[in-house]
Amino acid sequence: MKVVGDCKAVVPCDGVVRLPRRGLTHRHHTLHHRSFSRSVRVKCQVLLLYCDLLVKMRLLTHNMLSSNIKGVVNGFPLRIEAEKVVEKTVEMNGEFLKKMFEKIDWKAFVDASRSMGYTELPEEADSSMLDSDEFLNRFHHALLELHLEEGALVCPETGRRFPVNKGIPNMLLHEDEV
Amino acid sequence: MKLKQLEGLLGGLQQFPQPKVELEQYPTGPHIASRMLFTADNTFGDVSNKVVADFGCGCGTLGVAAALLSAEHVLGIDMDPESLEIASLNAEELELDMDFIQCNILDLGWRGPTVDTVIMNPPFGTRKKGADLDFLSVALKVASQAVYSLHKTSTRDHVKRTALRDFNASSADVICELRFDVQKMYKFHKKKEVDIAVDLWRFVPASHQSSSI
Numbered sequence: 049m050k051v052v053g054d055c056k057a058v059v060p061c062d063g064v065v066r067l068p069r070r071g072l073t074h075r076h077h078t079l080h081h082r083s084f085s086r087s088v089r090v091k092c093q094v095l096l097l098y099c100d101l102l103v104k105m106r107l108l109t110h111n112m113l114s115s116n117i118k119g120v121v122n123g124f125p126l127r128i129e130a131e132k133v134v135e136k137t138v139e140m141n142g143e144f145l146k147k148m149f150e151k152i153d154w155k156a157f158v159d160a161s162r163s164m165g166y167t168e169l170p171e172e173a174d175s176s177m178l179d180s181d182e183f184l185n186r187f188h189h190a191l192l193e194l195h196l197e198e199g200a201l202v203c204p205e206t207g208r209r210f211p212v213n214k215g216i217p218n219m220l221l222h223e224d225e226v
Numbered sequence: 227m228k229l230k231q232l233e234g235l236l237g238g239l240q241q242f243p244q245p246k247v248e249l250e251q252y253p254t255g256p257h258i259a260s261r262m263l264f265t266a267d268n269t270f271g272d273v274s275n276k277v278v279a280d281f282g283c284g285c286g287t288l289g290v291a292a293a294l295l296s297a298e299h300v301l302g303i304d305m306d307p308e309s310l311e312i313a314s315l316n317a318e319e320l321e322l323d324m325d326f327i328q329c330n331i332l333d334l335g336w337r338g339p340t341v342d343t344v345i346m347n348p349p350f351g352t353r354k355k356g357a358d359l360d361f362l363s364v365a366l367k368v369a370s371q372a373v374y375s376l377h378k379t380s381t382r383d384h385v386k387r388t389a390l391r392d393f394n395a396s397s398a399d400v401i402c403e404l405r406f407d408v409q410k411m412y413k414f415h416k417k418k419e420v421d422i423a424v425d426l427w428r429f430v431p432a433s434h435q436s437s438s439i
């Protein structure tokens with residue numbers, strides 16, 4: 049057992065931190081084994097960590113933001129520097145995914161997922177692919193289950209870094225940037 | 227989820243331990259917050275399965291309410307890191323998935339028409355004149371479906387005119403008039419209990435956005 053940072057989670061062999069689904073917050077000081085999914089428990093080494101915060105930014109959010117520094121013409125997409133990525137299972141909503149497919153910028157999304165270490169998305173996609181469960185699963189996973197916990201978002205034009213700490217990107221601009 | 231249940235859960239949220247007056251930090255009470263989001267969901271279908279942004283989310287009351295009413299993706303934005311930290315704990319405590327961003331609402335860059343609904347209890351502008359309308363201006367650009375907001379009843383005509391004429395809203399309607407308890411807003415408030423009348427608004431943006439701002 050190893051304590052990493054101030055988080056309570058399991059870290060499996062692949063290094064991706066998977067958060068337990070429920071029941072583990074800063075107020076609960078015991079690890080409830082049942083709250084981890086079986087498969088994760090079997091494959092992984094269980095680490096007991098304490099967590100103040102389990103917030104995170106997901107790729108759907110990333111896809112809607114751009115750098116708004118004064119003078120920047122095309123601030124989208126922000127490049128992702130991932131230091132720590134967390135995975136968390138959420139229920140899939142097929143209708144929602146279909147709607148989102150129309151709205152997101154696919155290329156930026158694929159690049160973002162790669163910088164988060166997920167490489168299962170096709171370079172190009174069209175709406176006919178939404179009929180495939182396999183595609184939907186991957187789309188869902190990349191869009192809503194990958195969380196950037198530590199790292200940065202980087203303005204594509206100026207290289208200015210917006211740090212992401214404990215899952216919250218700090219996009220506050222300096223006075224000379226507005 | 228039933229209204230009473232929603233109100234009960236919101237009542238259990240942690241709120242600003244040390245409100246920052248310059249940011250006009252006071253929470254929307256559970257009574258108002260639950261009705262605001264319940265109406266948005268039940269009457270107008272603007273919450274469940276939608277992408278919802280909470281502008282000036284503070285400790286997250288409105289965003290949490292949206293997530294409890296099955297919004298598919300909730301994004302809370304505030305300038306103040308301490309509030310965001312509490313908001314994220316509130317979400318975590320209820321096992322809700324929400325994203326947060328620290329930014330000035332007036333400075334954030336957006337791409338495309340992804341956000342359906344913006345919910346907010348903006349600063350009324352007692353510190354910075356017009357702050358609530360500045361928020362509204364941005365909200366009407368970011369939302370593609372609807373904006374729910376609270377504004378002082380005393381400014382009703384001005385809000386309506388500005389939204390329709392300057393912010394390109396296609397409709398601006400007061401859903402109900404509410405009472406905000408100022409004493410609860412700031413615990414250290416010296417005066418006896420004072421209510422201010424506040425309107426709950428629903429604005430519809432003119433056209434579905436297709437460009438970035």
Ligand SMILES: C[S@@+](CC[C@H](N)C(=O)[O-])C[C@H]1O[C@@H](n2cnc3c(N)ncnc32)[C@H](O)[C@@H]1O
Nearest residue numbers: 249252253254282283284287304305330331347
């Ligand atoms: C009236 S409080 C509402 C808090 C919360 N939404 C609620 O309903 O309980 C206004 C919030 O807006 C935030 N705020 C004020 N000015 C802001 C700005 N320019 N950009 C982002 N957040 C701001 C404050 O920190 C505060 O949390």
